Amino acid sequence: MTNILDTPAISPPSPSELDELISRDPLELSALDIDKIIAMQRNYRAQREAPKGGRKPKAPTQTIDLAAALGLVKPPSVITPPKAGGLRRI
Amino acid sequence: MQIAAEHIAPSEVRSPFLPGTNIQYAWSSTTLDLLKTCPRLYEYTVIQGWASRDESIHLRFGIEYHTALQEYAIARAKEINHEDAIHDTIQQLQGRVYDWVVDRSSRAGKYKNRESIVSLVVDYLDHFVDDPAETFILESGEPAVELSFRLELDWGPKATSHVEMDGNLMEVMSGEKKATRIFDQPYLLCGHLDRIVTYCDNLYVMDHKTSMSTLSGYYFNQWSPSNQMTLYTYAGNIVLHSPVKGVIISAAQIKLEEPNAFQRGFTYRTPDQLSEWTDDLRFWLGQAEAFATANYWPQNDTSCGKFGGCKFREVCSKSPQVRETYLAASFDRVDPLQTANNPFFDRSSE
Numbered sequence: 403m404t405n406i407l408d409t410p411a412i413s414p415p416s417p418s419e420l421d422e423l424i425s426r427d428p429l430e431l432s433a434l435d436i437d438k439i440i441a442m443q444r445n446y447r448a449q450r451e452a453p454k455g456g457r458k459p460k461a462p463t464q465t466i467d468l469a470a471a472l473g474l475v476k477p478p479s480v481i482t483p484p485k486a487g488g489l490r491r492i
Numbered sequence: 493m494q495i496a497a498e499h500i501a502p503s504e505v506r507s508p509f510l511p512g513t514n515i516q517y518a519w520s521s522t523t524l525d526l527l528k529t530c531p532r533l534y535e536y537t538v539i540q541g542w543a544s545r546d547e548s549i550h551l552r553f554g555i556e557y558h559t560a561l562q563e564y565a566i567a568r569a570k571e572i573n574h575e576d577a578i579h580d581t582i583q584q585l586q587g588r589v590y591d592w593v594v595d596r597s598s599r600a601g602k603y604k605n606r607e608s609i610v611s612l613v614v615d616y617l618d619h620f621v622d623d624p625a626e627t628f629i630l631e632s633g634e635p636a637v638e639l640s641f642r643l644e645l646d647w648g649p650k651a652t653s654h655v656e657m658d659g660n661l662m663e664v665m666s667g668e669k670k671a672t673r674i675f676d677q678p679y680l681l682c683g684h685l686d687r688i689v690t691y692c693d694n695l696y697v698m699d700h701k702t703s704m705s706t707l708s709g710y711y712f713n714q715w716s717p718s719n720q721m722t723l724y725t726y727a728g729n730i731v732l733h734s735p736v737k738g739v740i741i742s743a744a745q746i747k748l749e750e751p752n753a754f755q756r757g758f759t760y761r762t763p764d765q766l767s768e769w770t771d772d773l774r775f776w777l778g779q780a781e782a783f784a785t786a787n788y789w790p791q792n793d794t795s796c797g798k799f800g801g802c803k804f805r806e807v808c809s810k811s812p813q814v815r816e817t818y819l820a821a822s823f824d825r826v827d828p829l830q831t832a833n834n835p836f837f838d839r840s841s842e
Binding site: 418420421424425426427428431433436437439440443444446447450451 | 578579582583586587589590591605606607610611614615618749750751752
């Protein structure tokens with residue numbers, strides 16, 4: 403069923419070098435040409451597997467104490483011992 | 493159920509229907525899938541031969557992929573090294589696809605064309621260069637790849653049956669205790685097993701799949717339960733005369749910008765599951781005969797949205813009087829006998 407939503411917005415890719423080699427009459431292809439097709443595909447694969455443009459090293463992570471930086475120093479919390487009769491975790 | 497495995501003459505193409513009827517007696521996983529999914533889908537595809545315009549691309553791509561992997565597996569079984577085997581495989585593949593031109597502006601053509609098939613085969617063979625699944629070697633010494641099977645069941649369409657009593661052939665009569673039902677044409681189950689492998693000392697059928705979508709757990713879940721994979725396990729048991737544990741789905745994802753991806757998943761079948769499947773089969777084939785006899789295949793309108801939506805959904809959503817017009821406008825009508833929907837169709841004849 404033709405559906406306008408199925409129509410790609412971009413034009414189809416132009417034939418690549420690999421496609422050009424594959425499209426040749428097999429009678430005109432030598433054993434070396436076949437090896438070239440395989441090598442070309444392996445090369446494409448290696449390029450695709452490599453991270454694009456190399457990744458920038460991550461900046462060292464630092465913990466910023468925002469409260470201290472803003473001068474909002476809180477008093478240390480005080481732990482009070484449980485009173486008798488209170489619930490106790492067992 | 494008694495089964496007889498028949499050896500096949502590969503180039504034979506014949507009708508899977510009883511002569512002069514739409515009663516199908518030879519079944520494949522594809523046609524059974526269609527019937528089980530929706531009788532109307534089965535009618536449009538198998539009986540009438542409507543096919544979407546992309547289907548020839550998918551079919552050709554699948555055939556080339558399977559053929560290439562088969563040639564490579566045969567070469568490796570002959571102890572030819574990887575580099576020489578891949579060279580010969582690609583040489584033969586290039587010879588078959590060099591003049592295959594598809595419309596690359598379509599989604600199917602963008603993903604499936606002569607360049608992507610060569611790329612996918614090279615990538616697959618390199619990826620599994622040290623394949624832990626080893627091709628099983630048959631008693632004949634041949635590697636078990638692209639094994640065609642044709643299993644004859646001990647029952648068939650009622651239309652071809654009669655009872656034999658006291659040595660005379662008689663009409664079918666219910667309640668006749670001593671009568672023996674004879675089927676002139678038993679049902680056949682047909683198909684191709686891509687490869688039989690041994691993996692961790694067990695036998696599996698390996699089935700190659702190509703996909704344009706991600707190979708997630710969701711993708712592999714579709715094969716359990718699965719009519720196709722149960723039939724393949726069943727057929728593997730009979731063809732090999734040995735217990736087959738299940739099917740390894742060897743899936744390849746075709747990618748345009750990133751490297752092609754490969755994943756394998758296992759799906760297992762117990763003997764009881766196989767038995768259940770064959771019990772169910774008796775009912776399904778009975779239904780198929782009833783539809784054919786009535787010349788009516790009803791819509792299963794709960795299947796329309798499954799698997800991304802049925803290709804005939806838009807047609808079925810129209811009023812019955814205008815459906816034929818919509819079919820003709822959007823689909824090609826092909827001879828069903830000359831497509832993979834014919835269980836007697838041989839991949840190598842394409």
